[in-house]
Amino acid sequence: MATKQPSPAPSTPALSRPYPMANPGYGKRSVPGQPAARADDFALLPARERYVAGFIDHLPDGAAMDVKSLAKQLPLYGQQAVGSALKALSVAGYLRRVRCLVGEGEQVRWVFRTFWSRTARDNEWWGSHLAAGERETAPVVAAPAAPPSWIPVEEPPATPAVPQQRTPEPAPTPADAPSPAYLALAQLGRTDPRLALSAADCAVLEARAAEWLARGVTTDYLTQALTAGLPPQVGSPVGFVRRRLDDKIPPRVTPAVVPPASGGPVHRTMMECTKCGVPGRPEALPDGLCRSCGLPDPSAPVDLPVSGLAESEVHARAGHVRELLRSR
Template sequence: MAYENSIAALPALAAHPMAKPGYGKRSAPDQKPPRRGDFDHLPAREAYLAALLDRLCENAAMDAKTLAKAQPLYGQQAVRSALNELGRAGHLRRVRRRIQPEQGGTGTRWVFHTYWSRTARDDEWWARFLDGDVPPETDAAGDVAPHTLHGASADSPQPKPRPTPEPQRPATSAAYNALAQLGLRDPRLALSSADCAALEELAGDWLARGVTAEQLVQIVSAGLPEDVHSPRAFVRRRLVDKLPPERPAVVAQLPRTLMECTDCGVPGRPEALPGGLCRACGCRDGSVTREPTEVRPSAVRARAAQVRAAIRTPQRA
C-alpha cells in the first residue's frame, strides 16, 4: 500500500516544535494500544499524517503550517484537508476551554487543544467527552475492555475482599460548621451542639443566598456588645435581622468548553459540528449537501402580479 511505502518518509520527531502553553496536542483517554494497521481504513495521505500525529508527544504543535514543515510529502493546503478528513473519521477534534481569570484579573481567557485519538470515535463519544462524561469502553460481552483498566491485566488474580469499613459519623452541614466556628472567632458566641442544630436552618438560608461560611461568621460576630448573656438567642436574632437579600438570577454564562471547526476554527457545540466541521466548511468540502432554497407561493404570486401590471401599463413615447 502507498501508506506502508510512505512510512519510511516519516520524519524524526526529536525537533518537532512544541505549542505555546495551553495549546497543542492532547491525547484522548482510553485509547487502544498502538498496533500495526491502526490507520489502514484511511486513504494514503490521511493514514500517513495520522501515523505522524500519533507519534507526536503531548503539547506538540498541531497546526497545518507546522505539520507541513514537519514532513516532506504534503504542503499546507493538503495537510489542512487531511486534518478535516481525520476529524470526519473520528480521530481528531479541536477544542477551546475557558479558564477562570487569575486572582485580581479580569476578562476571560481561553486555551486551545487539539485532541487526538488513535481509536476512531463517533460524534456522540466526542460530545460526551466534551461534557466530561466518557465511560470506559466495553467488549462484546459487556465487560470493561482490558486497555481501559489502568494498572490491571486480564491475567491478574482476583483481589481479596476488603474488610467492611467501620461506620462513620454523619458529616455535618456547612451551615452547622459555620455556627460552630462562631465560638472560635469570639468566646462570647460559643454555641453548644444543640444550639448549632437548632440554628442550622437559619444559617442555611444565608448560604443558599450566596453567602460563604466565612462571610456568615464575620457578619454575625462583628460589633458584639460587651456581654452576651444568651449566645443562642443573640445569634438567632442576628441571623434573622441581617439575612441578606435574595440575589437576582444569574445570567447563563458561556460553557467552559467549546468545540472548534477543524478547518476554520469557528466555535460551537458538538451537535453543530458533525465530523468536527461547521456547516460552511462541510458544504465547501462536499460532505454536506446544500438544501434547495424554498420559495413561498405567496412570493411567486406577488412577483407574477407585478409582471402583469408592467405589461398592461402603456409606455410613454
C-alpha cells in the same frame, strides 16, 4: 530469506529535531481510555491521511497542531494537503478542535486545543466527551469555613474615617489612534504577504473586523481565521478578506466570565470547525465541520452512470454545482 512487504502508505517520518511545542495549555490533547498503539491503527485510511495520522499519534501532548507546524515536519505534503488531511481525519472521527475557557474570576482566557483519539469516534461520543470535560474544568468556589465555636473571634479595629481622595483622571486617548480591528487588518500582510492590505483597504474593512471582535473573539483568532488555508495566489487581497469577514463571521456568544444570574451552566468548552476555526456547539458542527466547510469538494470527480442521466437529474446536479460555486 524473507522479504519485507511494501507498506500501502509512507512510513511515519522520524523527527530529526525536537518538534515545536505549543504555548502552555494549548496544542494536542489525547483522550483518555485509548488502547495501546498498533501497526494497523489507521490501516483503513487513505495513504495521505494514514501518514498524517501516524505522525500526529506519535506526538506528545502539548505539541503544536497548527497546519504550518505540521507541514514543516512532513516532507511529502504541503500546508494545503495537511489541512485537507486534518479535515478528513475530523470527518473520520479521530480529532476535534476545541477552545476552552481556563482561569477563574476576571483572570480567564481562551486556549485552543486539538483532542486526538487513536480510535475513530462518532459525533455523539465526542459531544459527551467534551461535555464531561466541561464539567471537570468548571471552577468550584468553596465557601470559607466558619471557625469553631470555642475559638473567640476578635472584632477588627475600627478604621478611622479618611476624606475621599481625588483619583487622577485617565489620560485621554488620541482621537486618531487606530482601533484593534484596524491594527489586526494592518498586520495581515506581515503574517502572510498574500494578504497585504493598504491603509485605504484597512479603513474599508475596519467595521467588518470590529464586528468580529464585538462577538468575543480576539485579534489573534481573527488573524488565524483570515489567514488559514490560503490559496497559492490571492489576486485581490481586499476582496478576499472582505469575503472571509462576511462568510466566516462567528456567532454571537455571551462572554462566559461570570455565571449568569439565573444559575444556568457556563460553557467553558466550545468546539471549532477543523478547517476554518468558526466556533460552535458540537451539535452545530457535525464531523467537526461547519456547514460551509462540510460541503462536498467541487473539484472532486463525479461518477456518472453508464446509461446517462435523466433530464430531472441533470437539472438537480446543475443546481448542486451552482450552490457549490456560490459557497466558495
